[in-house]
Amino acid sequence: MITFAWPWLALCLPLPFIIAKLLPPRAQTNSALKVPFTLPEVRSGNYMANNRNLPLPIFISLWCLFVLALTRPQWLGEPVPIASESREMMIAVDLSGSMQIEDMELNGRQINRLEMLKTLLGDFIERRQGDRLGLILFADDAYMQTPMTYDRQTVKQMLDEAVIGLVGQKTAIGDAIALSVKRFLNKEDSNRVLVLLTDGQNTSGKVTPDQALEVAVANDVTIYTIGIGAEVMMERSLFGNRKVNPSRDLDEGSLQHIAKQTDGSYFRATDSASMSRIYQMLDQLEPVEQEQQQMRPLTALFYYPLALIMIIIIGLCLLPTLSALYQAVRQPRGANNVR
Incomplete structure (x- = not known):
């Protein structure tokens, strides 16, 4: 709706008429000096051009x-929720070669x-309205794909563009884990949550899981680990089909230990249904911050x-x-006959 910042300035509206009443009347001029309305310039429309008095309307x-314009009209927009405190969640996704194993079924x-992971994690990201999210991709090394941001669409897009083998x-x-903790060090007034998704065990890197865990515990980082x-x-072989365990390299013991030491939880995702349930449980364990304040944006209209x-x-x-x-356009052109 339209509001006015200084509505009391509308009292200035009758000011010119009050001044006109208070001023003494102007002396009457001789009627002989009045411009007759029969002059050609009046009939031609030049009266407005020569008259210095502004028409009353x-x-x-x-x-x-x-x-x-003095009252400063402005448009008051719809309420926009503002989170009362900062909530941050880092998501670390495994891009190792084993992530290309086709042992999942979806639709x-x-x-x-x-x-x-991209499909279901993308839905989870969409639901985290009001949270600042970051994305870490790791394989041979770990690197920050998306720093902490409220732009959930960008985080989801960066996740969708990730490919296996990108970093080894x-x-x-x-x-x-160490890179996630490092990103939390400059944030003292926020919850520090890391969601770690992997399908294997630590086989590379400059920091061991135990070393990274010590740093995470010292800096109050809660880690939720998900084994995929x-x-x-x-599996087909020369002797026909046989049952195999595609998750034999998954180090569940280490992931459980990391989650327990940081007051987090370990989850096992064996299919798309269990993965979907895990994200729902994460929403309960780390609920989205409820908006306590609202802001209504103001757009100035005085320039109109x-x-x-x-x-x-x-x-x-x-x-x-x-x-x-x-x-000049209306005046007909005269013809001079020269003999």
Whole structure:
């Protein structure tokens, strides 16, 4: 809706008429000096060009627009929720070679682990409205793909663009934890949560998981670990199909230890349904911050009446020129016969 910052300035609206009443009347001029209405310039429309007095309707319009601008009209927008405190969550995703194993099923289609993770994790990111999210991708090394941001669409897009083998084929779990803790060090007034998703064990990196865990505990970082991979998978061989465990390299003991030491939880995702339930449990364990405050954006509108005033003034200044051009166009050309 439209509001006014200084509505009391509307009292200035009758000011010119009050001044006109208080001023003494002007002396009457001799009627012989009055301009007769039969002059050609009046009939041709040049009276406005030569008359220095502003017509009363135009003056009233300009004054009303000026007073309207003085009251500072502004548009009050819809309420926008503001989180009362900062909440931050870092998401670390494993991009090692084993993430391309197709032991997951989604919507009746067999897909690899990373594709399933992108679909369901993307929905989880969409629900984290009001939280600042960051994305870490790790394999041989860990690197920051998206720093902490409220822009959930960017985090989701960066996740969708991640490909297996982008940073190698191994798994640097310790580096991913250490990098997450480093990003939290400059944030003292926020909750520090890391969601670590992997399907293997630490096989690379400059920092071991135990070393990174010590740093995480010292800096009050809560880590939720998720082990990805089916427990049984049919594999073709020369002797026919046989059942294998595609998650034999998953170090569940280490992931459970990391989660327990940081007051977090360990989850096992064997299919898309269990992964979806894990994200729902994370929403309960780390609920989205409830908005306590609201802000209504204000958009200034005073420049609209000011712009209209300028248009009217420019039109009055151009009126003599336009009138002269109009008369020049209408005047018929005389023909001189030369004998």
